[in-house]
Amino acid sequence: MKLESRNNQIAQEVIEIVEKYNFQREKLLQILEELNDSYGYLSEFVMKEVAKNLQLTTTEVYSVATFYSFLNTRPKGKYIIRLCKTISCVLAGKNAVANALRNELGIDFGETTSDGKFSLEFTNCIGMCNQGPAMLINNDVYYHLDPEKAVEIVEKYQ
Amino acid sequence: MVGHKIQILFSPAETGIALRLAIGKKPEDIIAQVKESKLRGRGGAGFPTGLKWELVQQAKGERKFVVCNADEGEPGTFKDRILLTDHPCKIFEGMAICGYAVGAQNGVVYLRAEYRYLREGLVNAIKKMKESNYLGKNIMGSGFNFDIEIHLGAGAYVCGEETALLESLEGKRGEARNKPPYPTECGYMGCPTVVNNVETFCYVPAIMTKGAQWFSEIGTMESTGSKLFSISGDVAKPGVYELAMGSTVDVVLQLVGAKDTKAVQVGGASGICVAEKDFNKPISFESLPPGGSIIVFNKSRDMLYVLKNFMEFFVEESCGQCTPCREGTYRLLQGVEMMEQGRCSIHYLHTLRDLAQTMLISSKCGLGQLAPNPFLSIIDNFKGEILARDRVARNSKKTPVVR
């Protein structure tokens, strides 16, 4: 019963967002981005509802959702830390920062803390190469990192 | 002129002056002026901008579109970020002039998800320009309408490739299309579409106000004007530099305070690795193709590790649509890993080179066609170093040399 009413609520929210984009097929990516923002990830249920409202197959929605690295099809932490692992950041000391983040959060890259707060990921170049090592936490960018600074920043999100 | 710092993009310019000049002219005359300036696209391929605009202007279509490629994902590139942050009005003015010239009323900026924090500033800049009637309806009383919206990507390097970008704009997977037809004929929603890099649009207002001749006198014969370089790696002063086209690698290194330089990667992961013997070469479309990115490595760096980092990048970012790229990038990475362990014979190296050639001619889009670039250039430049590596697993029978 409880689950059902929650699902009804989600279904309603999906309709509202799809409506905002005038049920346009070409707005699928924006629609998924908004839903990803509100729920933290795109559940099977959400994708099915989107498909229904845009008259697409669920597979089509799923294939788009899984193509892009900023869309999650599984639950992630509230804060997603994306540390750049491309060469300029490596030259600037990314490995030490990666170790500090691992130690601080007690998880490896690709994992989420048990309290659901942080996910730790590597990403490719985020355009901060002159100020590396650099990382994103959700939409915020941090640069000129060293182990100490990185850990202090994460601390602020605790 | 060559090699000196110049300021076209980084000089202050009052918004609207170039646009006012442009809408007082005939669209054909604007296109002629851009053609005369010999401006070439700054997104990598260097396609003549005036010609691209002309193709869209002459194409038949009820609607036409102007798309600004702000997907900047090439490793080592951050010049567009600076323009998006500090000079958004130059970009939008360039787009509006383009719209007027080709007959489009809609512009879209495809902004990479990693730059989401820049969106607010861009939206505000558009709002301000609308208030001044530089965008929107009946621009400066000319009857010309032009609107710009910001479209956010979702994290995929390949979406910088123009047809993959258009797929993504249409809400699909960012998989490159077959070409032809080119976007100039069949782009966004099947309509003729101009796709230009952020930097390309930024030169347009200056060309309008200062003239095509002035622009074409800067740089070299085939590569006119200036170019923004994103410089990172082992240098004292990393950052974005605006230099005349044709500046040599040497000059660039001196400018940014690079010492003990072993190699320079020009053009990002898809670019070419240049060793000391070629530091006197100019960076221009005729010689070393100027991507936005210059990454400097000093003598302490292991170039095979650098190559591995690039190949991992391509394996992850390949969209997987076509076999030469999906399989090829993976095989090249595997080859690099074998070299790392001293398990790659020269015979196998030749096989990998053949594979790289195959990828070059048979991949569907630029990602797969360019991925062999760092592989071939790093191996060629540092073959001795690579072949002479310590055999890590010398005693292990499980790791035979691969032939």
Ligand SMILES: Cc1cc2nc3c(=O)[nH]c(=O)nc-3n(C[C@H](O)[C@H](O)[C@H](O)COP(=O)(O)O)c2cc1C
């Ligand atoms: C894999 C790949 C990634 C690309 N990424 C970008 C990019 O981030 N920004 C860009 O402007 N062009 C990029 N391009 C080039 C575009 O396909 C296209 O040529 C360019 O946007 C055209 O603009 P221009 O003529 O102003 O250079 C990329 C090409 C490939 C093959």
Ligand code: SF4
């Ligand atoms: S070359 Fe690579 S990225 Fe391009 S279409 Fe083929 S698989 Fe996709």
Ligand code: FES
């Ligand atoms: S290499 Fe890390 S931001 Fe570009």
